[in-house]
Amino acid sequence: MPESAPPFAVSSLVAALRAAGCVFAEDEAELILSTATDPAEVAAMTERRVAGLPLEHVLGWAEFSGLRIAVDPGVFVPRRRTEFLVRQAAALAGPGAVVVDLCCGSGALGAALAALLGPIELHATDVEPAAVRCARRNITGTGRVYEGDLFGPLPTTLRGRVEILLANVPYVPSDDVELLPPEARIHEPRVALDGGADGLDVLRRVAAEAPRWLAPGGHLLVETSERQAARAVETIARSGLLPRAVGSEELYATVVVATRPDAAAPAGRLGS
Structure with a gap:
């Protein structure tokens, strides 16, 4: 002050x-x-x-996992509940892990995971140009940020090498977006909120592609709501991964953690 x-x-x-x-x-x-x-x-x-601007957009930063994350106007504000996803990932990652952060927004998840683990090989993507610019500021020197849709802009050399795949995908059902607080509904990009009719459209796309990119024994971590967790688990299981839902009452957070089996996935699941 x-x-x-x-x-x-x-x-x-x-x-x-x-x-x-x-x-x-x-x-x-x-x-x-x-x-x-x-x-x-x-x-x-x-x-x-x-x-009516979100406080984080007014300040230019948000506190997340003990870090000050730069958040520009029009960029999704990282939620405190998502710290639970980062903790789950940190418990599974080894030294120097290859990490991909899809729908990275401000880059908060990758930045927080790197702060917890030390040096990692971090790659992040987002479809929103404003988010990409913001993420590049937050993870400068820590990783690379690509502009594009989900896995699309990632180097193909990452296929089969990713140990930790973070995907904080939008999961609000389309009809519920209008019920969100004005700070989110008006000032955050709809693409970062709207998960389609049942909230799982983007999750389905991530789950379908994830086995191609995960290393054997690698993990996909996705945030969802408690009421969507069972369907999210079913959706991810159909891709050949082994999912489980975990939750935090303290943070009111639900995360699905899915593992690629060590053995090769059935034919047709992994693709080329």
């Missing part, structure tokens, strides 16, 4: 945020004041927040 910020300015900021419907107005005010460099920037940030 700037040392020059007088108490009345802090109280006025809190009042403005509270009037705009910010439940944690005091906390948000503290973050704005600690991020802004001068009173003019405080005013500009407050105006954007009152107008």
Whole structure:
């Protein structure tokens, strides 16, 4: 918080945020004041927040797994619940693991996993140009980010080598997108939220291709909702992987962890 910020300015900021419907107005005010460099920037940030922009877009960063992740306007904001997926991946990854992060958004998952594990071979993809630019800032020196749809832009040399495949795919059913908070519905790209009629469209595409890219014994980790978990497990199992659902009550998170068997997959499953 700037040392020059007088108490009345802090109280006025809190009042403005509270009037705009910010439940944690005091906390948000503290973050704005600690991020802004001068009173003019405080005013500009407050105006954007009152107008409904997500706090992370206002600040320019989100806290995720103990890191400050740069988050630009129009980029999906990493959720705290997704830290559970990162923890599951860290428990399965070995030193120097080959990791692919699909639908990487800001690159938060790959950055967090690298921070936990040390040096890894990290490759990330996203279809949104704004997300790709943001991810490249967050994992500079840690990995490579490619613009394109799912596996499409990845080097073919990764096929059969991926030990950890992270896929935080969109899983909100199309009809439910309009029920999301305005911060997500209006200010985050729909492609990062909408998972199709039942929320599993993108998951199906990932599951169908994953066996080609995973190393024997490699793992696919996908976040889903608790009510979708059983169908997600069934979907992934049809690809020849061995899935299980795990959850965290603390973070209200559900992740499907699927493993490629050590033995070769049945003919037709892996492709060429």
